[in-house]
Amino acid sequence: MARPGAPRRAVVVLGALALAGALVAGLAPAAAAAPPACRVKNPTQDTWFATWSGQALTRAIAAANPGDRLNVFGRCRGSFSIGKDLSVFGTTNRLDPTILDGGGREGVLFVNERVTVTLTLNDSRLTANTARGGGGGLFSEGVATLNRSRVTGNTAAYGGGILSVNTLPLNQTVVSGQRPRQLRLLAAVTGL
Numbered sequence: 168m169a170r171p172g173a174p175r176r177a178v179v180v181l182g183a184l185a186l187a188g189a190l191v192a193g194l195a196p197a198a199a200a201a202p203p204a205c206r207v208k209n210p211t212q213d214t215w216f217a218t219w220s221g222q223a224l225t226r227a228i229a230a231a232n233p234g235d236r237l238n239v240f241g242r243c244r245g246s247f248s249i250g251k252d253l254s255v256f257g258t259t260n261r262l263d264p265t266i267l268d269g270g271g272r273e274g275v276l277f278v279n280e281r282v283t284v285t286l287t288l289n290d291s292r293l294t295a296n297t298a299r300g301g302g303g304g305l306f307s308e309g310v311a312t313l314n315r316s317r318v319t320g321n322t323a324a325y326g327g328g329i330l331s332v333n334t335l336p337l338n339q340t341v342v343s344g345q346r347p348r349q350l351r352l353l354a355a356v357t358g359l
Contacts, residue, residue, distance in 0.1 A: 203240065203241035203242060203263055204217055204218060204219045204223075204241050204242075205217070205218055205219070205220060205221055205222070205223040205224055205239070205240075205241045205242060205243035205244070206223060206239075206240040206241050207223045207224050207226075207227035207237055207238065207239050207240070207243075208237070208238045208240075209227055209230065209231055209235055209236070209237055209238075210236055210238060211231075211232070211234075211235040211236055212230070212231075212232070212235065214227075214230065216230075220243075220244055220245065221243040221244045221245030221247065221267075221268075222245070223243065224237075224239060224243040224245070224247055224267075225245065225247060228247060228248075228249055228251075228253070231251065231253055232251075233251040233252045233253070234252055234253075235253055235254075236253070236254045236255075236256065237253060237254070237255045237256070238256050238257075238258075239255060239256065239257055239258075239265045239267075239288075240257075240258050240263070240265060241263070241265070241266075242265075242266040242268055243265075243266070243267050243268065244268045244269070244270045245269070245270070245275075246269060246274055246275060246276075246277070247267065247275065247276050247277070248276075248277045248279065249276070249277070249278050249279065249282060249284050249309075250279040250282060251282060252282055252283045252284065253284055253285075254284075254285045254287070255284065255285070255286050255287070255288075256287045256288070257287065257288035257291035257316075258291065264291040264292065265288055265291035265292075266291060266292050266294060267288075267291075267292070267293045267294070268294055268295050268296075269294075269295055269296030269297065269303070269304075269321075270295060270296075274296050274297075274298040274302055274303055274304070274305075274306050274323070275293050275294075275296040275303075275304055275305070275321075276293060276304065276305045276306070277302075277305075277306050277307075277308075278305070278306070278307040278308060278309040278310075278311045279308060279309055280308035280309050280333075281309060282308075282309035282310070283309060283310040283311075284307075284309060284310070284311045284312070285311075285312045285314070286311060286312065286313050286314065286316060287314040287315060287316070288313070288314070288315065288316035288317075291316060291317065292316070292317040292318070292319055293305060293316065293317070293318045293319075293321070293328075294317075294318075294319050294320045294321065295320055295321070296321045296322070297321070297322045297323065298321075298322070298323040298324070299323075299324060300323065300324055300325075300330075301323050301324060301325045301326040301330035302323055302326045302328075302329060302330030302331075303321030303322050303323035303326070303327050303328060304318040304319075304321040304327075304328045304329055305318065305328070305329045305330070305331070306326070306329075306330045306331075307329075307330070307331040307332070307333060307335060308332050308333060309333060310333050310334050310335075311331065311333075311334075311335055312335070312336045312337075312338070313335070313336070313337050313338065313340040314338045314339065314340065315338070315339045315340065316340045316341075317340070317341045317342075317343075318340070318341070318342045318343075319341070319342075319343050319344045320344045321344075328342045328343075329342060
């Protein structure tokens with residue numbers, strides 16, 4: 168004669184194992200999730216660009232007309248050069264900030280001379296960039312404005328985070344953790 172409690176214990180043990188497996192499976196994607204892809208919308212032209220690298224931002228800058236607005240989402244890796252008047256906006260979502268990440272390459276953002284660029288990154292960052300010369304995070308020969316942005320953890324021979332040879336207002340912007348020698352701004356900085 169079989170004991171009546173044995174099947175019930177087996178069901179309880181199997182149920183507990185299934186629940187544990189479901190919890191682990193539910194946590195696994197969050198732990199292994201890759202950073203969000205680089206996505207850029209040009210609302211002026213109603214166009215979207217998306218890649219798992221910084222190519223989306225490179226293509227969006229190339230396709231933009233002077234005066235266009237670019238909305239940038241996710242992590243865009245690479246070096247980006249802006250040679251026309253643009254407004255670049257990051258996301259307002261603090262849980263999924265816009266990150267322009269140089270990945271240790273030659274600076275992340277270069278603004279050409281005779282160009283006016285407004286960067287409103289909204290609690291987002293220019294980070295992890297290295298430049299042999301100056302301006303690891305931002306090197307501006309034009310007129311750039313940084314609004315609600317963070318320039319952190321960049322390296323250059325001089326101007327680790329920012330090197331500007333023209334006007335560079337910083338509004339609600341933090342510049343920190345720059346290496347090696349100094350933060351160097353070659354023009355008057357307002358809005359600090």
